[in-house]
Amino acid sequence: MSRIQEKVQLIRSERLTDDNCRLTLASQSIAEAAVPGQFVMIQTASGHDPLLRRPFSIHQTRNDATFQIVFKIIGRGTSLLAHCREGEELSVLGPLGQGYRLQPDVPAILVGGGMGIAPLLFLARRLMEQQVLQAPPQVLLGARNADELLSFLNEFQALGVRVLTATDDGSHGHSGLVTDELKKLNPLSESVIYCCGPKPMMAAVATICRERALACQVSVETAMACGMGACLGCTVPLQDGSYGHACSDGPVFDAERILWTV
Amino acid sequence: MDCLIEKKKNPALAVQIGSLTLSNPVLTASGTFGYAKEFESFVHLHRLGGVVVKGISLEPRAGNPPPRIVETSCGMLNAIGLENVGVERFIAEKIPYLSNLNVPVFVNILGDSVDDYRRLASRLAGVDGIAALEVNISCPNVKKGGSAFGSDPDVAAAVTRAVKQESDVPVVVKLSPNVTDVTVIAQAVESAGADGISLINTLIGMAIDLRTRRPKLANVIGGLSGPAIKPVALRMVHQVAKAVCVPVIGIGGIDSAEDALEFILAGATAVQVGTANFINPRASEEIVEGIAAYVDEQQLGSICELIGALKIPGEGG
Numbered sequence: 001m002s003r004i005q006e007k008v009q010l011i012r013s014e015r016l017t018d019d020n021c022r023l024t025l026a027s028q029s030i031a032e033a034a035v036p037g038q039f040v041m042i043q044t045a046s047g048h049d050p051l052l053r054r055p056f057s058i059h060q061t062r063n064d065a066t067f068q069i070v071f072k073i074i075g076r077g078t079s080l081l082a083h084c085r086e087g088e089e090l091s092v093l094g095p096l097g098q099g100y101r102l103q104p105d106v107p108a109i110l111v112g113g114g115m116g117i118a119p120l121l122f123l124a125r126r127l128m129e130q131q132v133l134q135a136p137p138q139v140l141l142g143a144r145n146a147d148e149l150l151s152f153l154n155e156f157q158a159l160g161v162r163v164l165t166a167t168d169d170g171s172h173g174h175s176g177l178v179t180d181e182l183k184k185l186n187p188l189s190e191s192v193i194y195c196c197g198p199k200p201m202m203a204a205v206a207t208i209c210r211e212r213a214l215a216c217q218v219s220v221e222t223a224m225a226c227g228m229g230a231c232l233g234c235t236v237p238l239q240d241g242s243y244g245h246a247c248s249d250g251p252v253f254d255a256e257r258i259l260w261t262v
Numbered sequence: 263m264d265c266l267i268e269k270k271k272n273p274a275l276a277v278q279i280g281s282l283t284l285s286n287p288v289l290t291a292s293g294t295f296g297y298a299k300e301f302e303s304f305v306h307l308h309r310l311g312g313v314v315v316k317g318i319s320l321e322p323r324a325g326n327p328p329p330r331i332v333e334t335s336c337g338m339l340n341a342i343g344l345e346n347v348g349v350e351r352f353i354a355e356k357i358p359y360l361s362n363l364n365v366p367v368f369v370n371i372l373g374d375s376v377d378d379y380r381r382l383a384s385r386l387a388g389v390d391g392i393a394a395l396e397v398n399i400s401c402p403n404v405k406k407g408g409s410a411f412g413s414d415p416d417v418a419a420a421v422t423r424a425v426k427q428e429s430d431v432p433v434v435v436k437l438s439p440n441v442t443d444v445t446v447i448a449q450a451v452e453s454a455g456a457d458g459i460s461l462i463n464t465l466i467g468m469a470i471d472l473r474t475r476r477p478k479l480a481n482v483i484g485g486l487s488g489p490a491i492k493p494v495a496l497r498m499v500h501q502v503a504k505a506v507c508v509p510v511i512g513i514g515g516i517d518s519a520e521d522a523l524e525f526i527l528a529g530a531t532a533v534q535v536g537t538a539n540f541i542n543p544r545a546s547e548e549i550v551e552g553i554a555a556y557v558d559e560q561q562l563g564s565i566c567e568l569i570g571a572l573k574i575p576g577e578g579g
């Protein structure tokens with residue numbers, strides 16, 4: 001297991017929207033080891049408040065030995081991170097968890113909602129790199145408004161994937177849910193759906209996939225204390241009545257294994 | 263490279279728990295260090311004084327539904343519900359790894375009845391690679407309406423006696439802080455034969471989400487740990503160390519060598535590092551290094567000179 005705890009330098013901090021931030025962090029070891037769907041745990045303060053590290057998906061790794069995260073400011077930890085200055089050092093633990101199982105030899109559909117769009121960029125790039133099929137992955141992105149989408153749209157398009165969008169307010173693409181777009185697509189039965197987003201969206205995608213017998217992988221979020229299988233706090237109820245652990249069995253699970261309760 | 267500069271074990275750090283000698287006073291707390299393997303890429307496990315593994319019951323337990331953890335001011339609440347693989351899988355799957363680590367392994371045990379504890383101790387007796395047992399008596403006693411074993415001195419003593427009868431290694435009893443007078447329980451388990459006493463387990467607490475008007479934990483209540491509980495833990499260790507003769511292991515909010523040394527001054531022979539492992543997986547080993555540096559700097563012949571060396575103005579000393 002190549003997980004690392006290290007002090008990494010914050011190279012760049014960008015405000016993508018009012019409350020969305022992107023951080024670029026320097027770490028050759030994490031950038032090299034990470035696979036799409038994995039996450040890092042970041043210490044947001046040096047004292048005891050907040051006490052626990054905060055988990056963030058890896059948005060993408062880059063060839064210059066850096067990696068990026070994208071997050072929404074929702075509380076004290078994310079707000080402290082958003083105010084970190086470029087050049088400061090942050091303690092990062094990672095890469096953690098089981099990422100997406102890439103199946104480059106079957107058609108891929110990536111479905112992202114809100115902050116869940118961010119880690120799909122990393123996935124889309126890897127799928128393109130390993131692509132053996134004619135058709136590039138189909139990417140479906142849902143967000144509240146155009147603002148939240150625009151920061152990522154160009155980067156997806158630059159990869160050469162096909163992108164469809166949906167927004168709650170109709171300011172970009174389909175006006176409504178990204179799951180409407182998934183239904184309309186009528187995916188081939190051998191397709192794999194890779195999904196990351198809010199729980200209700202993932203549950204809806206899981207239902208669509210179950211009805212159509214499509215393979216589906218989802219990335220779940222739970223509260224986490226350690227991120228490395230030690231606290232047993234990150235429980236995910238499974239269909240077979242047992243519990244999985246998001247940080248070590250996941251965060252990516254086969255959607256059909258999960259007991260969805262929304 | 264590491265092994266070339268491997269330092270000899272510093273004899274000034276050694277401490278004694280019953281018949282067991284620990285190379286230094288730093289252990290990891292049960293439930294915060296998994297089965298040690300989770301930490302192998304961060305910690306030189308053999309450099310720790312010991313490892314206390316996740317609590318083991320007779321049968322596997324699934325634990326509580328989520329959410330199981332929530333952060334609170336300078337601490338966290340957990341209601342894991344004692345999820346564990348059960349004693350048989352523990353012996354088959356975890357002991358082979360643990361027994362090769364060259365570090366004393368304390369097996370934390372828990373049960374629903376005095377008989378459960380007896381059967382666990384008997385099953386673990388003779389298993390290679392176990393240095394000591396730590397008896398978690400903070401669990402609810404199913405036969406006695408669910409009140410914790412650790413809250414009644416007679417029941418706590420009965421559990422201790424049952425485990426002592428079966429066990430072939432030193433037995434440490436881990437006390438719950440959720441009692442009126444912890445020294446009464448401490449004296450009861452000492453009389454029943456405990457070779458050492460560890461404290462504190464978590465303090466029972468609760469957190470509420472005002473927006474949803476619901477408890478933040480599915481179990482409603484949970485155990486508080488982390489820096490927030492350190493003052494309470496220090497006080498209890500101080501009281502217990504004065505009330506008993508067996509060695510005391512201090513636990514609660516320790517995340518630096520300074521914290522650990524404060525517990526030793528209060529009367530602890532050894533300490534356990536818990537929640538701090540989640541934030542800094544190297545915490546335990548860094549605390550060993552910090553204590554070693556302090557012993558050097560203060561030119562102590564042995565860390566034991568510090569045990570209970572607290573100076574209270576007006577009380578002599």
Ligand SMILES: Cc1cc2nc3c(=O)[nH]c(=O)nc-3n(C[C@H](O)[C@H](O)[C@H](O)COP(=O)(O)OP(=O)(O)OC[C@H]3O[C@@H](n4cnc5c(N)ncnc54)[C@H](O)[C@@H]3O)c2cc1C
Pocket residue numbers: 039050054055056057058069070071072073074075076077078079115118119220221222223224251
């Ligand atoms: C594996 C994993 C990957 C993640 N990746 C990302 C990511 O790429 N980008 C991102 O923005 N976030 C991500 N998150 C969520 C992120 O960790 C939380 O938003 C962050 O911990 C909040 O910290 P805080 O201190 O700002 O908020 P807190 O002060 O901890 O919480 C503020 C409020 O938000 C609520 N809250 C906390 N966490 C969540 C949550 N996950 N969902 C909804 N409400 C919550 C709290 O109950 C509280 O009411 C991920 C979580 C996990 C488990």
Ligand SMILES: Cc1cc2nc3c(=O)[nH]c(=O)nc-3n(C[C@H](O)[C@H](O)[C@H](O)COP(=O)(O)O)c2cc1C
Pocket residue numbers: 231232233291292293294316317340342344370398436462463464486487488489491513514515516534535536537538
């Ligand atoms: C997530 C978690 C799980 C725990 N599981 C156990 C357990 O199985 N058995 C036990 O005796 N104590 C358990 N504890 C209590 C710790 O061992 C320790 O006594 C307590 O957390 C106080 O120390 P700390 O503040 O350093 O964490 C657990 C604590 C936490 C936070």
Ligand code: FES
Pocket residue numbers: 223224225226227228229230231232233234245246247248
């Ligand atoms: S977050 Fe600690 S076990 Fe998953």
